Amino acid sequence: MLSNSRPRQILFLEHWLRAAAAADASQTPSPAAAAPPPSAAVIxxxxxxxxxxxxxxxxxxSALLTLSRGRSALHVSDPQAKLLLSLLPSSSPDAFPLVLSLLYTYLRKSSRPSPPLLLSILSVSSSFPPSTHSILLLGALSASPALPASALSPCLDHLCSFLDSSLPAIFRDADLLPEFLAGIGYALSRLEDDARLGKILNFLFRIWSAEAGGIRPSLSHGLMVLRLFEWCTSGFLASRSWSRIESLCGEISANRSKSRGNFAPLLVLMAPAGVLRAFRSNRVEIDPRLRKSIEESISYVAECTISRIGTDSGSNVSDDSHVLLQCIAIGLAQCGSISFNASVLRCLCLSLLNEVFPLQYFFRMSLENVNENSATCKAKEHLGSALFKEAGAVTGVFCNQYASADEVSKAMVENHLWDYSQEVYSNLRLAAWVHRGKSDELLGDLEKIAEAAFLMVVVFAAEVSKHKLNSKSSHEFRPEVSSRILVAFSCMEYLRRVRLPEYTEAVRRAVLTLQENADSCVSFVESIPPYTELTKAQGSIILERMRYIWSQDEVQTSRILFYLRVLPTCISFVPTSLFGKRVAPTMFLYMQHPNEKVTRASHSIFVSFVSSGKDSDQDDRVVLKEQLVFYYMQRALQVYPRITPFEGLASGVAALVRHLPAGSPAIFYCIHSLVAKASDLCGKAMSEDPTMWKNWEGSSGPPKKVLDLLLRLIYLVDIQMLPYLLKQLAEFIIQLPKDGQNALLDEMYFQVAESDDVTRKPVLVSWLQSLSFICSQKKASSTTEAAEKHGISVPNNDSLSWNRTSARL
Incomplete structure (x- = not known):
């Protein structure tokens, strides 16, 4: 943030202006070590x-240097000022500016300077050499209330002469600009003559006038101009000099500027912004006519900037146009919102995308100079710049302009923002893959800028949703915007670090619109990146040269996770063919992603689709559901328990047995696959822990979870599927050792006893009795075989009962 010091409390105006310029980190000179102020004894x-x-x-x-070094804490009395004045004629070239500087301190700090002494200073001023020290001294002299009115005119004449003589020096060395502007500011604070006001302001215009060979404008210059006019206007407001404010605004107005030979857009833009800021900071209501005139000046510069840029998105603008875009953004952020103007809105949009958050520039630089530090230095510099620090305020002004805009202007900036989000996704994905683990510091700085850009997109999208996703506002309601907002959010999802109310509200409005508009839903689904793009490094030479692993692409994963979370809310509107073509491949791919949040979301998509139905394509939907089940069971069980979360698997199995037609081959396959997986898991577990069945009841391992799921299916499957499930369970249990059989039988006895399912309970009781008998006969058979090996004869009276029970099962 820029300095918030009260303008009228400023002692040395040039220091305040220099601090404003230093707020733009890109223009800050390397700081020198500040010498400690001298002690009172030394002074x-x-x-x-x-x-x-x-x-x-x-x-x-040496004495003058010491006193100058302690200027901030120094008080110069009248006798000391007379002493300094007496030293002027004999001062060396090195000492002369120090004496002027101390006299300037006297004028700014003395509460009651001596009028005769002021006249003495004025009388010798004609011998001063043209320099910034001379300008500061004469400016402070003209601003002093103690200077007699009759002396003001000669003082200003001398000042104008120095300003004219010093302009070439300013053109050569812009570091002298704060002192030059401060001298002008002091003079403006006392001026009441409109003719002389125009003459002094003309020096300002010449500084940045291309026709006069002026200096190239920069954001730091614009900040100084803004602060200068804020300071002047605050002084006029404090003295209630309304006529002087009107005269000042008239001289910097667009109409007056057009008639000047030296046109400086920077001044015409930032001077009115400074005036508005003064009214705002002093909490004074501005006259509507005056505000209109000031806003017209700002709008005029915006129109000139847009005409200079043309119809492109701002990627190929000139350096001067870059500066004007930056100044429009920060100027309006400082002075507050103004009336809607299409060019102002577009300038703010271009400034946000290309100046405040110039991510494309940084991504390109970082990828072109992978082994250099230039991108890192530039990114850090931007993070400390005034423009970046004002990003929130600029976004607020931009949204206010959007709220009042016409439909064409709204659509134009919306398209810029949505396209920008997709560009950020593509470039951030590439930068993250290239720099991760190699240039983490650079990547971290780029992500900080991108995170701020994400917040900007969220705030803007929330504003858009208020206007275009509000069904009560029929004239503005645009349901197609919902998919554009969600796609933009998906592209920026990797950068979401906190839950924002604006984000939640925008997503809520967009999702509600999707649920009521099939076309928007289809558009959203069609925006999902195709399978080939997800798994292969397409469209980037850099990625194609590297070994690309889709599951390690964090930026892409975040985007797909957003889709996986939103799709269940509108799955019934997704046409069957589109789901099979675009959603299913992505769902199955990310079902084996190592991130559990992603796999859970993939299973949720499957559950939502299997549970959904539309009358128009019910038959086609059922066919696709049955087809997907086969691959679902393969993908899910293939990586269980290493990747597949049991809760996701359980919800998917429960959904398919509930919603697929009774007797569907897919359900048979599901049961068969689960039993085979249970057998495999139990076999591996028993090889690692032969005593696992003794602690079965308190177990929570993968074998126990799968078997519990199978037992749960007894009460979920259709009655037509129950015989096959019981047969599969019986065959599995019979193959288990005695401890395993007893553990599962005890568990099933308990479940059946607690069941109140009057349809299934009789069947299950009979089945369990038969299964128990078979298990006991298997044990007896094993004993007989062991006895026969030792030559012992065992009667086989129960063979007929065994065969009957097996048939019954």
Whole structure:
């Protein structure tokens, strides 16, 4: 944020302007080590040296340097000012500007400067060499209320002469600009003559006028101009000088600027912004006519900027246009919202996308210079810039402009934002893959900028949803916008770190619209990246040269996870053919993703689809459901328990047995696959822990979970499927060792005893009795075989009963 010091409390205006320029980190010079201020004793000794007639020039220069170094805490009295004035004629070229600087301190800090002393300073000012120190001194002199009115005109004439003489120096060295502007600011604060006001402001226009050979504008220059006019206007407001405010605004208006020979868009833009900021910070209501004139100036510069840029998205604009876009953004962020103007809205849009969040520029630089530090330095510089720090305020002004815009302008900036989101996704995906583990610092800085861009997109999308996804507003309701918002959010999902109310509200409105509009739902599903794009590094030479692993692409995974979470809310509107073509391949792919959140979401999609139905294509939907079950069971069980979460598997199995037609081959296959998986898991578990069955009741391992699911299916499957399920369970249990049989039989006895299913309970009781008998006969058979091996004869009276029970099972 820029400095919030009250303008009228500023002692040294040039320091305030320099601080405003320094807020733009890209223009900040490398800081020098600040010397500690001199002590009071040292200051007193320096004044004594200045009074000493025998002091040689080096000693005088040292004393002046010491006093200048302590200027911030120094108070110069009238006698000391007279002493300094007496030193001027004999001062060396090195000492002369120091004396002027101390006299300037006297003028700015003295509450009651001596009028005769001020006149003395004015009388010798004609001998001053043209310099910024001379400009500051004469500017402060003209601003002093103690200067007699009769002396003001000669003082301003001298100042104008110095300004004119100093312009070439400013053109050569822009570092002198704060002092030059401060001198002008001091003069403007006391001016009441419109003719002289125009003359002094003309110097400002010449600074940045291309016709006059002026300097190239920059954001730091714009910030100084804004602060300068804020300071001047605040002074006029404090003294209630309304006529002077109107005169000032008239001179910087668009109409007056057009008639000038030296046109400086930077000044015409930032000066009105400074005036508006002064009214805002002082909480003074501005006259509507004056506000209209000021806003017209800002709009005029915006129109000139857009005409200069043309119809492109702002990627190929000139350097001057870049600066104007930056200044429009930060100027409006500082002064607050203005009336809607199509060019202002578009400038704010381009500024946000290309200046505040110039991610495409940084991505391109980082990928072109993978082994260099230039991208890292540029990214850090941008993170500390005034423009980036004002991103939230710029976004707020942009949304306010959008709220008042016409339909064409709204659609234009919406398209820019949605396209920008997709560009960020593509480039961030590439940058993350290339820089992860190699240039983590650079990637971290890029992600910080991208996270702020995500917040901007969210706030804007929330504003769009208020206007275009509100069914009560029939004239603005645009259901197709819902899919564009959701697609943009999917592209930026990787950057979502916190839950925002604006994000939640925008998603809620968009999803509700999808649920009521089939076309929007189809559009959203069609935006899912195709399977080949998800699994192969397409469209990037850099990725094609690297070994690409789809499951390690975090940016892409975040996007797909967003789709997987949203799709269940509108699955019934997704046509069967589209689901099979676009959703199913992605669902099955991410069903084996190592991130559990992603696999859970994939299973949720399957559950939602199997549970859904539409009368129009019910038959086709059932056919696809049955086809998907076979591959679902393969994919899910193939990586269980390593990847597949049991809850996801259980919900998928429960959904398919409930919603597929009774007797469906897919259900048979599901039961068969689960029994085969249970057998495999139990076999492996027993080889690792032969005593597993003794602790079966308290177990929570994968074998126990799968068997519990099979037992649950007894009460879920259709009655037509029950015989096959019981047969499969019986064959599995019979193959288990005695401890395993007893553990499962005890568990099933307990479940049947607790069951209140009057249809299944009789069948299950009879089945369990038969199964228990078979298991006991299997044990007896095993005993007989062991006895026969030892030559012992065992009667086989129960063979007929055994055969009957097996047939019954």
């Amino acid at each position: 007193l000794r320096s004044w004594a040296d200045l009074r000493d007639p025998s002091a040689d020039p080096p000693r005088l220069l």
